[in-house]
Amino acid sequence: MISAYSGTAVRAAERPLLDAGQGAELMQRAAHGLFSFCAALLKERRGRMYGASCVVLAGAGNNGADALYAGARLLKRGCATTAVRTSSSAHAEALSAFLAAGGRVLELSTDKTDEALQLCRAADLVLDGVLGTGGKGGLRGPAAHLAALAPARLRRGHAPAVVACDLPSGIDADTGQAPGPYLQADATVTFGAVKTGLVAGPGAEAAGHIEVVDIGITPYLGTPAVNRLLAPDIAALLPRPAAGDQKYSRGVLGIAAGSDTYPGAAVLATGAALATGTGMVRYLGPEPVRRLINQAHPEAVCSDSTVPLTHVQAWVAGPGAGTDEAQRRRAVDAMASGLPCVIDADALSAVEPGMGEQVILTPHAGELTALLNRLGEDTDRESIEADPLTWVRKAAALTGATVLLKGWATLVAAPGGPVFSQADATPWLATAGSGDTLSGILGAMLSTARKSSPHPGCYAAVAAAAASIHGRAGKLAAEQGPVQPSLLPEAIRRVISAMEQWRPGPGEAGIL
Ligand SMILES: NC(=O)C1=CN([C@@H]2O[C@H](COP(=O)(O)OP(=O)(O)OC[C@H]3O[C@@H](n4cnc5c(N)ncnc54)[C@H](OP(=O)(O)O)[C@@H]3O)[C@@H](O)[C@H]2O)[C@@H](O)CC1
Numbered sequence: 403m404i405s406a407y408s409g410t411a412v413r414a415a416e417r418p419l420l421d422a423g424q425g426a427e428l429m430q431r432a433a434h435g436l437f438s439f440c441a442a443l444l445k446e447r448r449g450r451m452y453g454a455s456c457v458v459l460a461g462a463g464n465n466g467a468d469a470l471y472a473g474a475r476l477l478k479r480g481c482a483t484t485a486v487r488t489s490s491s492a493h494a495e496a497l498s499a500f501l502a503a504g505g506r507v508l509e510l511s512t513d514k515t516d517e518a519l520q521l522c523r524a525a526d527l528v529l530d531g532v533l534g535t536g537g538k539g540g541l542r543g544p545a546a547h548l549a550a551l552a553p554a555r556l557r558r559g560h561a562p563a564v565v566a567c568d569l570p571s572g573i574d575a576d577t578g579q580a581p582g583p584y585l586q587a588d589a590t591v592t593f594g595a596v597k598t599g600l601v602a603g604p605g606a607e608a609a610g611h612i613e614v615v616d617i618g619i620t621p622y623l624g625t626p627a628v629n630r631l632l633a634p635d636i637a638a639l640l641p642r643p644a645a646g647d648q649k650y651s652r653g654v655l656g657i658a659a660g661s662d663t664y665p666g667a668a669v670l671a672t673g674a675a676l677a678t679g680t681g682m683v684r685y686l687g688p689e690p691v692r693r694l695i696n697q698a699h700p701e702a703v704c705s706d707s708t709v710p711l712t713h714v715q716a717w718v719a720g721p722g723a724g725t726d727e728a729q730r731r732r733a734v735d736a737m738a739s740g741l742p743c744v745i746d747a748d749a750l751s752a753v754e755p756g757m758g759e760q761v762i763l764t765p766h767a768g769e770l771t772a773l774l775n776r777l778g779e780d781t782d783r784e785s786i787e788a789d790p791l792t793w794v795r796k797a798a799a800l801t802g803a804t805v806l807l808k809g810w811a812t813l814v815a816a817p818g819g820p821v822f823s824q825a826d827a828t829p830w831l832a833t834a835g836s837g838d839t840l841s842g843i844l845g846a847m848l849s850t851a852r853k854s855s856p857h858p859g860c861y862a863a864v865a866a867a868a869a870s871i872h873g874r875a876g877k878l879a880a881e882q883g884p885v886q887p888s889l890l891p892e893a894i895r896r897v898i899s900a901m902e903q904w905r906p907g908p909g910e911a912g913i914l
């Protein structure tokens with residue numbers, strides 16, 4: 403599992419070491435880690451470091467200093483390196499070290515932006531050390547101008563690798579917000595711990611690949627603010643049927659989805675649930691949808707029963723339910739049942755405050771906006787997309803439910819509990835019906851989850867694992883061309899099967 407901490411928490415964790423006079427040592431560890439990553443990247447790209455050309459964008463603070471020290475090391479290994487200084491002040495020792503190693507310097511001003519961008523464009527590597535955790539309120543001045551022009555100038559055709567020092571400049575280290583232009587990175591080398599701004603909001607995309615350099619502050623870090631599950635964590639959350647199991651002991655999933663208007667959503671959710679693995683799917687809905695489901699998935703057991711009369715271990719309600727009154731009733735009953743349930747799409751309009759965390763809401767940003775507005779919060783889609791971490795937490799606190807907010811990085815928040823961020827998906831999943839398959843995956847996992855004593859946040863962990871499986875399946879399917887949700891079950895099965903290699907051995911604890 404990857405643990406992320408706010409930039410503020412990381413700065414607090416550095417404090418005891420800074421007070422003990424170890425600041426310079428911490429910086430050298432950071433710079434060395436940054437250099438090592440860049441060295442490996444240059445060797446991979448060009449075969450060797452000697453003769454590479456690099457640009458260090460260096461701001462006034464310690465972030466610029468890390469990048470300048472890394473630049474000095476690159477110079478010593480034969481890389482022609484220029485520092486583009488984005489501020490008139492600089493860390494004096496770091497700048498001296500850079501100059502002593504033979505580095506050239508360009509002072510950035512608005513009329514030098516073109517020259518700086520040309521340098522960057524011609525380079526093999528651009529090291530972004532403009533701002534780190536000390537940045538307040540986005541980039542300003544010439545650095546903001548350069549960042550605004552960078553996408554058009556640096557990211558087309560043969561482009562330099564952009565490596566962010568600690569975090570992409572212009573991104574808020576706590577929230578991942580981008581108040582203005584920012585520098586998109588291919589990779590971020592971050593010091594001490596992953597910052598929450600690298601796993602949420604615009605920052606999650608801006609960071610690219612994340613590499614953590616241990617600088618010795620781990621003992622001073624408290625509880626992580628955001629977690630990201632890795633394959634072994636997900637494998638530990640996927641129950642495997644045992645010799646003594648039968649279909650009912652594995653778990654049964656009830657699906658109340660689809661309507662005369664939107665029958666397909668029910669077929670998609672059912673197909674994804676069956677591919678994920680469950681003892682049985684019991685489908686409840688109108689006759690034409692039942693017929694469709696049975697044509698596509700003969701193993702599903704269909705009826706027009708009610709929730710209280712249906713014996714299952716978990717529910718999915720809402721996908722494609724439209725304005726069907728019976729489906730709305732089923733969604734309300736599922737939420738009241740005390741069983742784990744996935745509430746998606748149209749069923750979200752039945753959500754009220756006071757849910758339990760076993761109720762998992764799965765809105766996209768538009769649906770979350772409507773839900774929050776209905777519950778009295780003044781927000782809009784743009785605000786939620788700009789700062790999803792804040793809003794997903796708020797939604798969980800307001801409803802008492804676990805909230806899974808879909809997006810490029812999917813965030814899951816439990817009320818008062820941990821937040822998870824999974825960025826395993828592909829934009830090819832942004833297609834109608836894709837969310838219905840996520841409901842099915844999550845529903846199946848909830849139906850078969852073996853929870854002797856559910857603890858706070860366990861539903862959020864299962865939801866995060868489902869988002870990861872969905873994302874991984876989407877990526878796998880996208881290898882064959884555009885993702886078509888009705889064809890996703892085959893990829894889901896392959897992802898679940900590949901997870902077996904990560905399953906913890908007997909006695910090794912999973913995360914629940
Ligand atoms: N602490 C440690 O032990 C270690 C820290 N490490 C490194 O230190 C980094 C944090 O360094 P930092 O505190 O110097 O802050 P940093 O991000 O470089 O920026 C501050 C400078 O930028 C300026 N500035 C602020 N906002 C601005 C804006 N919007 N636009 C333009 N300028 C702006 C601000 O000026 P001010 O606004 O205060 O006048 C000030 O001059 C951290 O990310 C990591 O890389 C590692 O070496 C490991 C050990």
Ligand SMILES: Nc1ncnc2c1ncn2[C@@H]1O[C@H](COP(=O)(O)OP(=O)(O)O)[C@@H](O)[C@H]1O
Nearest residue numbers: 808809810827828829831832834835836837838
């Ligand atoms: N740009 C993107 N990158 C990665 N995944 C995405 C992107 N856009 C959407 N997704 C994923 O695709 C799914 C879309 O769900 P949703 O919008 O509910 O679709 P629908 O309601 O049409 O089924 C979600 O799981 C979401 O995380």
Ligand SMILES: [K+]
Nearest residue numbers: 530533569571
């Ligand atoms: K930076």
